[in-house]
Amino acid sequence: MDIKHYMSDLGQRARIASRAMAKADTAAKNKALSLIAAAIRREAAALRAANELDLAAAKAAGMEAAMLDRLSLSDKAIATMAEGLEQIVSLADPIGEISNMKYRPTGIQVGQMRVPLGVIGIIYEARPNVTVDAAGLCIKSGNATILRGGSEAIHCNQALAKLVKEGLAGAGLPADAVQIVETTDRAAVGELITMPQYVDVIVPRGGKGLIARLMQEATVPMIKHLDGICHVYIDDKADLQKASDIAFNAKCHRYGTCNTMETLLVAKAIAPRILPLLAERYATQKVELRCDPVAASLLHDYAWIASATEEDWSTEYLAPVLAVKVVADMDEAIHHINQYSSKHTEAIVTEDYSRAMRFLREVDSASVMVNASTRFADGFEYGLGAEIGISNDKLHARGPVGLEGLTSLKYIVFGHGEVRQ
Amino acid sequence: MDIKHYMSDLGQRARIASRAMAKADTAAKNKALSLIAAAIRREAAALRAANELDLAAAKAAGMEAAMLDRLSLSDKAIATMAEGLEQIVSLADPIGEISNMKYRPTGIQVGQMRVPLGVIGIIYEARPNVTVDAAGLCIKSGNATILRGGSEAIHCNQALAKLVKEGLAGAGLPADAVQIVETTDRAAVGELITMPQYVDVIVPRGGKGLIARLMQEATVPMIKHLDGICHVYIDDKADLQKASDIAFNAKCHRYGTCNTMETLLVAKAIAPRILPLLAERYATQKVELRCDPVAASLLHDYAWIASATEEDWSTEYLAPVLAVKVVADMDEAIHHINQYSSKHTEAIVTEDYSRAMRFLREVDSASVMVNASTRFADGFEYGLGAEIGISNDKLHARGPVGLEGLTSLKYIVFGHGEVRQ
Numbered sequence: 001m002d003i004k005h006y007m008s009d010l011g012q013r014a015r016i017a018s019r020a021m022a023k024a025d026t027a028a029k030n031k032a033l034s035l036i037a038a039a040i041r042r043e044a045a046a047l048r049a050a051n052e053l054d055l056a057a058a059k060a061a062g063m064e065a066a067m068l069d070r071l072s073l074s075d076k077a078i079a080t081m082a083e084g085l086e087q088i089v090s091l092a093d094p095i096g097e098i099s100n101m102k103y104r105p106t107g108i109q110v111g112q113m114r115v116p117l118g119v120i121g122i123i124y125e126a127r128p129n130v131t132v133d134a135a136g137l138c139i140k141s142g143n144a145t146i147l148r149g150g151s152e153a154i155h156c157n158q159a160l161a162k163l164v165k166e167g168l169a170g171a172g173l174p175a176d177a178v179q180i181v182e183t184t185d186r187a188a189v190g191e192l193i194t195m196p197q198y199v200d201v202i203v204p205r206g207g208k209g210l211i212a213r214l215m216q217e218a219t220v221p222m223i224k225h226l227d228g229i230c231h232v233y234i235d236d237k238a239d240l241q242k243a244s245d246i247a248f249n250a251k252c253h254r255y256g257t258c259n260t261m262e263t264l265l266v267a268k269a270i271a272p273r274i275l276p277l278l279a280e281r282y283a284t285q286k287v288e289l290r291c292d293p294v295a296a297s298l299l300h301d302y303a304w305i306a307s308a309t310e311e312d313w314s315t316e317y318l319a320p321v322l323a324v325k326v327v328a329d330m331d332e333a334i335h336h337i338n339q340y341s342s343k344h345t346e347a348i349v350t351e352d353y354s355r356a357m358r359f360l361r362e363v364d365s366a367s368v369m370v371n372a373s374t375r376f377a378d379g380f381e382y383g384l385g386a387e388i389g390i391s392n393d394k395l396h397a398r399g400p401v402g403l404e405g406l407t408s409l410k411y412i413v414f415g416h417g418e419v420r421q
Numbered sequence: 422m423d424i425k426h427y428m429s430d431l432g433q434r435a436r437i438a439s440r441a442m443a444k445a446d447t448a449a450k451n452k453a454l455s456l457i458a459a460a461i462r463r464e465a466a467a468l469r470a471a472n473e474l475d476l477a478a479a480k481a482a483g484m485e486a487a488m489l490d491r492l493s494l495s496d497k498a499i500a501t502m503a504e505g506l507e508q509i510v511s512l513a514d515p516i517g518e519i520s521n522m523k524y525r526p527t528g529i530q531v532g533q534m535r536v537p538l539g540v541i542g543i544i545y546e547a548r549p550n551v552t553v554d555a556a557g558l559c560i561k562s563g564n565a566t567i568l569r570g571g572s573e574a575i576h577c578n579q580a581l582a583k584l585v586k587e588g589l590a591g592a593g594l595p596a597d598a599v600q601i602v603e604t605t606d607r608a609a610v611g612e613l614i615t616m617p618q619y620v621d622v623i624v625p626r627g628g629k630g631l632i633a634r635l636m637q638e639a640t641v642p643m644i645k646h647l648d649g650i651c652h653v654y655i656d657d658k659a660d661l662q663k664a665s666d667i668a669f670n671a672k673c674h675r676y677g678t679c680n681t682m683e684t685l686l687v688a689k690a691i692a693p694r695i696l697p698l699l700a701e702r703y704a705t706q707k708v709e710l711r712c713d714p715v716a717a718s719l720l721h722d723y724a725w726i727a728s729a730t731e732e733d734w735s736t737e738y739l740a741p742v743l744a745v746k747v748v749a750d751m752d753e754a755i756h757h758i759n760q761y762s763s764k765h766t767e768a769i770v771t772e773d774y775s776r777a778m779r780f781l782r783e784v785d786s787a788s789v790m791v792n793a794s795t796r797f798a799d800g801f802e803y804g805l806g807a808e809i810g811i812s813n814d815k816l817h818a819r820g821p822v823g824l825e826g827l828t829s830l831k832y833i834v835f836g837h838g839e840v841r842q
Contacts, residue, residue, distance in 0.1 A: 245838060420794050
């Protein structure tokens, strides 16, 4: 197989399909999504069978348990995929939205119209549900998409792609609007990220290693999802109960997610009161606390304690481990955050209005919160309906990326025969 | 001089200054802009003297007349720079704007805050006024900037940078918020576009050659300004007077600008009536018409006529030359535009409502107009107050880029102690 030729063919088809998708009306897009959801429910047994093939191959290749878990498609996961599509049906169509039309002194009326990006390439790990979520978001936002899922899920992805194409055709939309890369050859990724003539943006989901490689090689712009080194700062004007609830939830609600707190910063004046309280709760989950000397001195009786090293301030543990530092005040906290954070999500706990406002403005991260758990940084929790990833970038989309993040604004002008003087 | 070390030092200073700029209040930013405007007026003689040094060197090096014209700084140009800054003072501060704060069922309130991008690198030709315009826009939008102007303007740029730094210091803002690259070594550009740790976005202004090179080498995201192959389509439902005025203005108002029409498309049914009318007006400006066979047959008496070749459909003439094609209908016009346009600006002339709406939606360009001259595609005309360029990109900013294009939206959350369930 000639990978270059294969990918370029996929790209050309996507580009052509993207023109039809851009002008597709809301009803057609919703019909496609509903048909796909119905097909997924109807073909649940066939999907499980395809998934069994992938699982058997993955087990034979020695895939570890956590990865196998992500790869496996239960009845519940199948139902969730179908429900996800139906949720996307219920979201407002972002395309064609006209805003800010204002008359200018020349007589023209100028504003903006929301339009699709065009062709979106998505590179992701062996999680079959992403195939359906991503296809659904791209269809609703009027884009064509090329999906390159983890090769371990290839049978399941092919089965899903067949249902997606069936749904598109049933709604009168081009089946090429959603294509999956059918080869497991890694060279396909290299092609996908260097075809700006066919692909408008790449959304990579996956490990830091993958993304670092793509950043070096891609000539197509990317909406990147990097790591989450999230902070909670407990101010000395914090409510003790809120501080304890938020710091416990932000760490212990789930360890493996990118919006989980990895470093806790505590103001010196409140540390002696809040840290022992928190330690009691963390002890129930055996959370290891990697402490700076001041925090360590306040927690000397805690069983799972260690000394923090410089490296701890920039580590994403994704585990029951937490770096803890006592700071003089909010200024030191903001300075620490702007130095070590991955600019994903940070929260302050305080009852002080002026500090809350300053924290919101001065912390340079995609999500900045007052008196809430960092775990809320999520497309569903923010009301986007669904998300294709969480962007650590500053250009274009920042934070959870939903339908709007897959669109762009063009200028439109309503004239009446005006010319430039 | 060690260019790598020099540029990395500039980058570090810019990054530090960007933190102070991000939290600078509106009054301080406006004060800096007003001080710079006053200094430019006060030091007009010194600026002209610096410009004379540049002009003398450029003449000695054999610079052509059009370039010398752009490089020269008249009294009027100096006054215009100062006025430009005062216009930026009068624009609303985009930074800190909070929008769409909505309560979620969990109790948190989620919305977005507009924030600066951080550090903006601007690469431009030998036009001293860009130094001041770009500095002004970056200051108002709370960014730090590194300016790399054409080496032929180095004396003038240094003199301007001194006044800018004076104004920043006078307003209590860091002088490093605006830095100019003081070396004319081209390697400096190579460094600037590969320092993502210090530079958040590059705005290149200049020829296609420069931008093509940057696209290959840059690891910093870019807001690119490419060529303008703009189209006007005269529909058969067009008002003849509007069609004639718009098609004449779009070509003849100025030849050298990126929003000038380069190809005229005319519906078959109206071509026999409108083309001879238009030819009379183009004849007054000796505009050469490169026609497809049908248009040529309607204009056989026209003096400055030639046959269009395939290449003409994708040529940006920037001269009194126009490609002319007769199309069957709007569908063919849209197809032609989406194939050959550089996605800058296109206009339809029609009185038909449904076609106007379809053209607006289906033409994939940064600006799409109904019954107005393409020459309106401009930051000032759109009411942005000023522009740093016109983006042909789809991600982030599309079309004229003003203050908002130099900002980004982060998510903010107002909580009351909420945790994830």
